Amino acid sequence: MDAFGHVNHANMVTLLEEARVPLLFGEAPGDGLAEFAKGIVVVRLSVDYRSPVVVDGRDVRVEITLSELRHASFTLSYTVHNGPSGSDPVAVTARTTLAPYDVGGSRPRRLTATEREFLRTRIPGGPPA
Template identity: 60%
Template structure:
């Protein structure tokens, strides 16, 4: 598969005094796209629903290439898994300024995510089903 596509609609309230979506709200748009993949039907169908029961962001990097504005339309976010470890994985994001892959890339980002056992309050290893599900969205070859 490689890339997961999400359409996310920035809200008017996401914009700052400069007329573009501010950093905190950009991170929220990334989260909405990530939730669509990790908490969606495909994850449940693959037996990877454990991710939805507990995953935390351990690291986030956001690079801005152009302003992202809320104009009433959706933006296209492409997600992929770049790196997988036994107890973490890294996702890459490419945020286009509109709904099409032809729209310019406004933001690129990455998050390192850690499966988390909420009941015991600690990180946990991924199950085989979770690894298989994430591998289907892998864009690189850094798998441990």
């Protein structure tokens, strides 16, 4: 937290990462998509603050939706609520564009059809097929 007791920017970005990790590195491999865990990089990140998230012991709720799906990248949108419920006030909205990455080849790679289907069906709000 910062000097005012608010969650600072670096910690907010970490919170967003912690929200997407179970999906991409937990659920995806469980569905037979091991390549995600081998490499995904953040291409773009934007964070908009509507109100501070105060460290007071309450949980926050992070909702993730798929807002764009391309052949070599996808964009996740986040809504961070200042409390555990979706009806609690929205404190932060954010977006990350992610690209699958071939670590061995040191280059981005295209999403497979199976990965695209996983993203489209497992993350709410996904674009149509």
